[in-house]
Amino acid sequence: PNTATPDTALPGFAGVPPSSADTVVVPPGYRASVLLKWEDSLGIAGTGGAGQAVQAGMHHDGMHFFPLSADGSRGLLVLNHEYTDETLLHPDGMEPATVEKVRRSQFAMGVSVVEVALRRGEWELIRPSPYARRIHGTTPMRIAGPAAGHAWMRTAHDPSGASVLGTFQNCAMGVTPWGTYLTCEENFQGHFGAAPGSFRPDAAQRRYGLAADGSWLPWWQFDERFDLSKHPNEANRFGWVVEIDPMDPTSTPVKRTALGRKRQESATCTLTRDGRVAVYMGDDSRFESIYKFVTRDTVRPGGYAANRDLLDHGTLYAARFDGGGRGQWLALPATAEASIHARLAADAAGATPMDRPEWVAVHPTTGEVYVTLSNNTQRGDPGRPGVDAANPRARNAFGHIVRWREHGGDAGASAFEWDTYVLAGDPAVAGAGARYPSAHADAFGAPDGLHFDSGGLLWIQTDMSGSVMNKGDFTRLGNNQLLCANLATGRIRRFLTGPRGCEVTGCVLTPDRRTLFVNIQHPGETSDDGGTSRRGWPDGGIPRSATVVVRREDGGMIGT
Numbered sequence: 001p002n003t004a005t006p007d008t009a010l011p012g013f014a015g016v017p018p019s020s021a022d023t024v025v026v027p028p029g030y031r032a033s034v035l036l037k038w039e040d041s042l043g044i045a046g047t048g049g050a051g052q053a054v055q056a057g058m059h060h061d062g063m064h065f066f067p068l069s070a071d072g073s074r075g076l077l078v079l080n081h082e083y084t085d086e087t088l089l090h091p092d093g094m095e096p097a098t099v100e101k102v103r104r105s106q107f108a109m110g111v112s113v114v115e116v117a118l119r120r121g122e123w124e125l126i127r128p129s130p131y132a133r134r135i136h137g138t139t140p141m142r143i144a145g146p147a148a149g150h151a152w153m154r155t156a157h158d159p160s161g162a163s164v165l166g167t168f169q170n171c172a173m174g175v176t177p178w179g180t181y182l183t184c185e186e187n188f189q190g191h192f193g194a195a196p197g198s199f200r201p202d203a204a205q206r207r208y209g210l211a212a213d214g215s216w217l218p219w220w221q222f223d224e225r226f227d228l229s230k231h232p233n234e235a236n237r238f239g240w241v242v243e244i245d246p247m248d249p250t251s252t253p254v255k256r257t258a259l260g261r262k263r264q265e266s267a268t269c270t271l272t273r274d275g276r277v278a279v280y281m282g283d284d285s286r287f288e289s290i291y292k293f294v295t296r297d298t299v300r301p302g303g304y305a306a307n308r309d310l311l312d313h314g315t316l317y318a319a320r321f322d323g324g325g326r327g328q329w330l331a332l333p334a335t336a337e338a339s340i341h342a343r344l345a346a347d348a349a350g351a352t353p354m355d356r357p358e359w360v361a362v363h364p365t366t367g368e369v370y371v372t373l374s375n376n377t378q379r380g381d382p383g384r385p386g387v388d389a390a391n392p393r394a395r396n397a398f399g400h401i402v403r404w405r406e407h408g409g410d411a412g413a414s415a416f417e418w419d420t421y422v423l424a425g426d427p428a429v430a431g432a433g434a435r436y437p438s439a440h441a442d443a444f445g446a447p448d449g450l451h452f453d454s455g456g457l458l459w460i461q462t463d464m465s466g467s468v469m470n471k472g473d474f475t476r477l478g479n480n481q482l483l484c485a486n487l488a489t490g491r492i493r494r495f496l497t498g499p500r501g502c503e504v505t506g507c508v509l510t511p512d513r514r515t516l517f518v519n520i521q522h523p524g525e526t527s528d529d530g531g532t533s534r535r536g537w538p539d540g541g542i543p544r545s546a547t548v549v550v551r552r553e554d555g556g557m558i559g560t
């Protein structure tokens with residue numbers, strides 16, 4: 001790889017300006033094309049390709065590329081489908097709700113596996129493919145780790161407490177050293193509900209956002225396991241990291257309860273000095289914490305077969321950020337209760353409540369860890385936690401990025417040193433308090449997705465909310481976007497701007513850095529038209545989330 005290029009030349013592209021256009025913009029010399037949209041057939045052999053349960057789901061999010069060939073020209077793209085927009089999912093909207101609509105909404109979330117190949121400079125879907133697979137809201141899965149079989153995990157449908165149907169609200173992700181995919185269940189609480197007055201949440205249920213009137217969709221009226229008054233334990237079976245073997249389409253996904261239950265964001269893996277795995281996780285709600293799970297045992301050669309139970313034994317920690325740039329990993333009790341109620345265990349241990357921790361990325365050679373804190377407009381409000389060293393802005397509308405170095409450079413350490421990498425926002429806005437690592441940094445807001453390529457460039461993706469985008473203090477930041485940061489120089493350059501209303505997420509580069517895959521989520525989303533102006537990206541019809549491929553016209557390495 002391009003070692004002759006001095007660091008100061010990176011990123012080596014002309015940055016694109018902020019944009020409010022309804023299109024994807026990339027730098028001169030680059031080309032972007034749509035690869036996989038919502039409702040595209042995945043090419044699952046023998047299915048005919050029709051129906052949401054075998055098509056690409058909605059609202060693409062975290063994603064990874066698993067090479068299938070030594071030269072990386074064939075591989076699997078594995079991607080999350082976070083949530084549903086029911087006004088687009090059903091031609092007549094969710095009302096009136098029916099059992100068929102509830103099923104379709106369950107089928108539209110989860111994970112897609114597709115086979116892709118690079119042919120004559122273009123990535124194509126291989127359809128049919130023996131690897132192609134949909135995992136969705138009713139796919140059978142196993143529950144493993146300390147909470148498996150516990151009384152709180154048992155339901156009328158599953159007296160064993162060790163098997164469950166489905167995964168949904170799949171947001172960020174991770175990849176294990178043995179080549180499996182970790183999908184993270186984020187806002188699961190919004191799918192549970194009950195008739196008014198029939199369910200009163202206890203303190204733990206409240207902490208996880210469960211309430212009789214908490215459901216976004218009336219699943220509970222048509223699929224009884226989501227009725228909190230009848231099956232309250234079903235909600236304990238969501239909010240986990242789920243391990244999927246993309247190489248075996250017949251494999252059963254496994255919910256790994258040792259990693260703790262939260263509104264799961266990221267399950268970013270790295271190795272400890274002695275060869276165990278450390279998994280870094282965010283919990284994306286205001287004033288929730290950052291976690292690390294360290295396995296008891298070391299990784300063994302031999303792929304998933306040799307490491308099937310590795311994530312079931314270990315220690316779960318929550319982070320406390322102290323002043324002076326010091327931090328501590330606080331070990332949580334190794335019990336089923338502490339795993340199911342990880343938030344309560346983190347409180348009891350004294351973890352720091354953060355400004356919505358989202359993605360975590362680990363530098364490929366230094367092991368330095370970066371985390372996005374997307375925003376927290378309630379920081380410092382009456383009755384809410386005030387500012388602290390690691391969350392230094394009250395009513396933090398723009399978000400920030402914090403980084404840490406594990407003590408002794410060992411991901412297994414129980415202490416770390418940290419600092420703030422970026423305080424995001426428009427530096428021209430008085431009082432915004434924006435701070436970038438150099439004068440050569442393009443401004444952005446609401447950092448969310450985060451990815452290190454194999455050369456150590458950091459790719460930052462944004463998720464400014466539609467209620468603030470292109471307005472007020474956010475006017476000059478434009479649509480959501482993807483930026484590229486050179487840690488050595490402090491340069492941050494805007495690489496891609498998304499269409500109107502979208503979030504940019506799921507960025508992953510191939511190991512040779514010659515292809516960048518990225519997801520455009522919820523294009524056309526607006527907060528102020530009631531969902532009526534529903535035409536647009538990518539093809540002028542109803543807007544569709546999609547995976548976009550970016551290549552250089554000269555076939556060179558992206559970002560250099």
Ligand code: FEO
Nearest residue numbers: 171186265284358
């Ligand atoms: Fe689904 Fe926290 O973003």
Ligand code: CA
Nearest residue numbers: 171358448449
């Ligand atoms: Ca996110």
Ligand code: CA
Nearest residue numbers: 448463503521
């Ligand atoms: Ca989002």
Ligand code: CA
Nearest residue numbers: 358374448463
């Ligand atoms: Ca977000």
